[in-house]
Amino acid sequence: MSPRGVKVAMKCPFCGRALELVEDGERVWFGCAGCLRYVVASKCELVRRYINRKRRVFNWRGIVLELYSLYASGWRQL
Numbered sequence: 871m872s873p874r875g876v877k878v879a880m881k882c883p884f885c886g887r888a889l890e891l892v893e894d895g896e897r898v899w900f901g902c903a904g905c906l907r908y909v910v911a912s913k914c915e916l917v918r919r920y921i922n923r924k925r926r927v928f929n930w931r932g933i934v935l936e937l938y939s940l941y942a943s944g945w946r947q948l
């Protein structure tokens with residue numbers, strides 16, 4: 871399975887490009903293809919925290935906001 875990237879409606883605070891969200895098998899990468907800076911999070915962990923089982927919805931917006939604040943606060947390896 872090749873990773874696929876999804877552009878998100880947020881700009882890189884460092885270079886102004888659209889940020890992207892990339893999934894691989896077990897992780898989600900969020901960052902900028904221009905700066906080659908990404909924050910990485912475990913998919914299982916995100917699903918556990920952001921799925922609303924009662925309503926069967928997945929809170930993508932919450933995930934993106936969390937990853938963005940992590941990304942914007944500086945380069946940090948998770």
Ligand SMILES: [Zn+2]
Nearest residue numbers: 882885902905
């Ligand atoms: Zn950038």
